[in-house]
Amino acid sequence: MLALVQRVREARVEVAGKVVGQIGPGLLVLVCAEPTDTPTHAQKLVAKLLKLRIFSDDAGKMNRSVQDLDGAGTPGGLLLVSQFTLAADTSSGNRPSFTGAAPAALGEALYEAVLREARAAHPQVACGRFGADMQVHLVNDGPVTIPITLR
Numbered sequence: 001m002l003a004l005v006q007r008v009r010e011a012r013v014e015v016a017g018k019v020v021g022q023i024g025p026g027l028l029v030l031v032c033a034e035p036t037d038t039p040t041h042a043q044k045l046v047a048k049l050l051k052l053r054i055f056s057d058d059a060g061k062m063n064r065s066v067q068d069l070d071g072a073g074t075p076g077g078l079l080l081v082s083q084f085t086l087a088a089d090t091s092s093g094n095r096p097s098f099t100g101a102a103p104a105a106l107g108e109a110l111y112e113a114v115l116r117e118a119r120a121a122h123p124q125v126a127c128g129r130f131g132a133d134m135q136v137h138l139v140n141d142g143p144v145t146i147p148i149t150l151r
Contacts, residue, residue, distance in 0.1 A: 001031070001033055001034060001037045001041040001042070001045050001149075001150045002032040002086040002147070002148070002149055002150075003029050003030065003031050003049070003086075003147070003148040003150075004029070004083070004086060004146075004147055004148075005027055005028075005054070005145070005146045006027065006028045006030075006138060006140050006143070006145045007026075007027060007054050007055065007140070007141045007142055007143075007144035007145075008023070008025065008026060008027065008028045008079075008139055008140055008141055009024070009025055009139040010022070010023065010025070010138070011026075011028040011079045011136065011137065011138035011139070012079075012136075013081055013128040013129075013134050013135070013136050013137075014134065014137070015128075015129050015132045015133070015134055015135075016133075020128060020132075020134075021079055021081075021126035021127045022079070023076070023078065023079045023124060023126050025069055025076045025077065025141070026066050026075075026076030026077030026079065026124065027049060027052075027066050027078050027079070028079045028081065028136070028138050029049060029079065029080050029081070030082075030083035031045070031081065031082055031083060031086075031111060031114055032082070032083050032084055032086035032087050032101055032102075032107075033101070033102035033107040033111060034087060034102055035102050035103070035106070036151075037102060037106075037110050037150075038110075039110070041110070041150050042113035042116075042117050043113075043117050044150050045117075045148070045150055046114060046117040046118050046122075048148060048150070049066065049078065049118070049148075050065060050066060050067055050121060050122060051065050051067075052065055052066070052146070053065050054144050054146065055068075055076070062144075066122070067122070075122060075123055075124055076124065077124040077125070077126060078118055078124060078125045078126070079126045079127065079128075080111075080115060080118060080125065080127045080128070081127065081128035081134065081136060082107065082108075082111045082128060084098060084102075084107060085098065086101075087099075087100035087101035088100075107130070111130050112130075115127055
């Protein structure tokens with residue numbers, strides 16, 4: 001499973017001009033399932049996201065997770081967006097190949113597994129819409145952008 005994590009001050013996803021998911025401060029996570037991924041990968045990804053210490057503590061060091069955004073126990077938001085293009089292979093030619101992404105049915109099932117895991121473990125979870133033409137708006141904080149690969 002692949003993910004691209006962005007620390008944001010705010011983010012939202014629109015489909016056909018309507019907001020389908022939004023958060024304030026937290027993490028925007030672009031998620032891509034690969035053909036060999038399983039629900040266990042979804043569990044591991046959510047566990048990693050919730051513990052990833054990329055928010056500043058009182059000393060200015062990245063030492064807080066989205067679960068304790070401000071040091072007073074206030075959780076940040078998670079905005080999870082399916083993004084099969086994270087599996088792009090650009091090693092040959094100028095047109096990316098996406099054969100490294102899971103087939104649509106498996107990709108959707110694993111994206112839904114990530115959403116279920118996140119909602120069971122975290123109070124603020126929003127999402128995009130699988131397979132939709134989405135517009136993602138964000139204010140990247142830092143900027144801090146971190147790729148995650150789980151295999």
